[in-house]
Amino acid sequence: MGLKMEGKISLELTNCRAKGGSSGFKVAILGAAGGIGQPLSMFMKMNPLVSVLHLYDVANTPGVTSDISHMDTGAVVRGFLGPQQLENALTGMDLVIIPAGVPRKPGMTRDDLFNINAGIVKTLCEGIAKCCPNAIVNIISNPVNSTVPIAAEVFKKAGTYDPKKLLGVTMLDVVRANTFVAEVLGLDPREVDVPVVGGHAGITILPLLSQINPPCSFTSEEAAYLTSRIQNGGTEVVEAKAGVGSATLSMAYAAVKFADACLRGLRGDADVIKCAFVPSVVTELPFFASKVRLGRNGIEEIYALGPLNESERAGLKMAKKELAVSIEKGILFATK
Ligand SMILES: NC(=O)C1=CN([C@@H]2O[C@H](COP(=O)(O)OP(=O)(O)OC[C@H]3O[C@@H](n4cnc5c(N)ncnc54)[C@H](O)[C@@H]3O)[C@@H](O)[C@H]2O)C=CC1
């Protein structure tokens, strides 16, 4: 038997054994070969709650899949390339994470990405409605304030909409807020929990500095500095990267923190609470980011905003005005 043949046999044997034996959840990442997708795929391969990891992209998935599949962790990794393989990538998934789409360059707003990313998210969500209508969906693609409403409309049209299972990922705003607040207070960021509500763009990002755990207080200069830095954290990275993209590594970290929370909720863990941009009745807007409790059905409870101070009330008013426009834009796009 020639060497070539031996190689073939051993590959077949590997495939025979790759059955996803460990118990856990099935997770798909759409846009897995991108700046966020690659480190996110690596982190999810390391997550013990994941038994099967599907990596989908329109480019470069074979290389990323081959690379990640050599990690000696429990999850079985499979790669899917291009629209013809989308359905296989999605079938049977418990959680679908979407970081597909173009990122900002300096001088752009997140809304400037709408024209390209709206269509990408719409198509991917049509696939989800068809192949895994019960999956939890985590949307990372910007502008989140519009892409989440687009996803909702796609699911409604398909008759599969479950508002408990659709979540826009705003975790990076919380991650940044925890980091920047800890810097100002001289604390370990792991001991700080800042609720960030509203949406995920500029003034719609509303950190509630009056509700930080552990309770703390700021001078008005500190509060103004922190609010502005948290609201402009994305732009800070876009400018530092000077044309080669936006936050990818901190976003992958935040996305995996959030996905892990969703999976722990699905497993039945108690008191899994995170901020996310979700279908909501907390304000008069149909979508809003606030604290949610995650459980076996996805979002089990959405928490009210709680008492706000004067500047937070003013910030909320401005945030809602901008959010209403972005939400409407998404709904119009998906229903036209
Ligand atoms: N929610 C949040 O907090 C954050 C959101 N983002 C957003 O995440 C998105 C991705 O950012 P990066 O990973 O840096 O961009 P990237 O350009 O590095 O990667 C995007 C990936 O999506 C893939 N893609 C494009 N069209 C696709 C389709 N139809 N189906 C599947 N995959 C497709 C591309 O091939 C590429 O691999 C951007 O929209 C960005 O604005 C970025 C940071 C934070």
Ligand SMILES: O=C([O-])CC(=O)C(=O)O
């Ligand atoms: O700023 C961007 O374009 C990417 C993003 O959403 C973030 O880093 O928060």
